Amino acid sequence: MEQKRSKSLTEIAAIINExxxxxxxxxxxxxxxxxxxxxxxxxxxxTSSGTSYDVHRDVIQAExxxxxxxxxxxxxxxxxxxxxxxxxxxxISCIDMNPASDSEKFYKTLSDLMTRCEIEDTVDxxxxxxxxxxxxxxxxxxLEFRNPHKKLKSAIQQKLIPDMETxxxxxxxxxxxxxxSCSDTNSKLTHAKIAQLPNLLHLDIESLEEESRSLRKxxxxxxxxxxxxxxxxxxxxxxxEELITSYGLHHxxxxxxxxxxxxxxxxxxxxxxxxVMELEILCDTYTxxxxxxxxxxxxxxxxxxxxxxxxxxxxxxAVAAYEAVGMGFDQLxxxxxxxxxxxxNKKWTLNEFHQNLTS
Numbered sequence: 001m002e003q004k005r006s007k008s009l010t011e012i013a014a015i016i017n018e019x020x021x022x023x024x025x026x027x028x029x030x031x032x033x034x035x036x037x038x039x040x041x042x043x044x045x046x047t048s049s050g051t052s053y054d055v056h057r058d059v060i061q062a063e064x065x066x067x068x069x070x071x072x073x074x075x076x077x078x079x080x081x082x083x084x085x086x087x088x089x090x091x092i093s094c095i096d097m098n099p100a101s102d103s104e105k106f107y108k109t110l111s112d113l114m115t116r117c118e119i120e121d122t123v124d125x126x127x128x129x130x131x132x133x134x135x136x137x138x139x140x141x142x143l144e145f146r147n148p149h150k151k152l153k154s155a156i157q158q159k160l161i162p163d164m165e166t167x168x169x170x171x172x173x174x175x176x177x178x179x180x181s182c183s184d185t186n187s188k189l190t191h192a193k194i195a196q197l198p199n200l201l202h203l204d205i206e207s208l209e210e211e212s213r214s215l216r217k218x219x220x221x222x223x224x225x226x227x228x229x230x231x232x233x234x235x236x237x238x239x240x241e242e243l244i245t246s247y248g249l250h251h252x253x254x255x256x257x258x259x260x261x262x263x264x265x266x267x268x269x270x271x272x273x274x275x276v277m278e279l280e281i282l283c284d285t286y287t288x289x290x291x292x293x294x295x296x297x298x299x300x301x302x303x304x305x306x307x308x309x310x311x312x313x314x315x316x317x318a319v320a321a322y323e324a325v326g327m328g329f330d331q332l333x334x335x336x337x338x339x340x341x342x343x344x345n346k347k348w349t350l351n352e353f354h355q356n357l358t359s
Contacts, residue, residue, distance in 0.1 A: 024036075109152060119143060179200070
């Protein structure tokens, strides 16, 4: 039952996220049911971009009108750019070779007409449509009246239109060859493809936009799945923490207590073993013969210590007796040493003298 309810909340969140620019999750739907009701009621009045249907309708109409105006402007811009290219190409060709007089007159007249058209476009440069002022006092009617080539417009158009059609057709064929890798020599089929090229491009753009929307939807679904998985993972982590705290740690404490008691018993056993090993080493070192020998050695050492102490006591008494004589004792000792040395020297001299006499 709980699983079905969770699945239903997930579907509701997916529907709302598809109809409105939101990122609801099943958790949000469960926690905020009033918000879900509000968003469901808003979905009947708002588009997937969050705007009302009336505003969306007005925006679509404005976009269609803008598209029409933009298409017209682009057509004029295309013709204007092509005329400029023709005049520029003619001027470049005049550098290398002298043009025919008819061609020179034709392009000069065409350039002058384009200049006058540009001036006419800039005459009414004020933003207020009700104003009667114009740039430098010029008017379209006045410029048209003073145009010296107004009678030649028809002839220029008759000559210019075929050339323009040929140039534009060649560019369209180039664009078509770029759009389609294969080339076809059938002119009727090529013309039909060129006529269908805007629609084909429009279909491609719509296909890309649809793919982009699909990718955004997939990304949104992935984000929703991510947060759902993240929520479930957090719940599992909380449950795991509770299980470890309530059950795992209790058993771990009991296990640690048993382990510590076991280690303490092993330590006591090791201490006893070390003590036994120490006693065994002492028993192996001090046998009965060794003990008897050590007793004899100790007896000699005790006798030696007693003799040393007796000699030390006697020497201490002698030193005390010498110190009782006073300050003259040192002088007597020095004189005794000098006399002893002098007697030794004389004995050596007499001995030497005696050896010399006998030799």
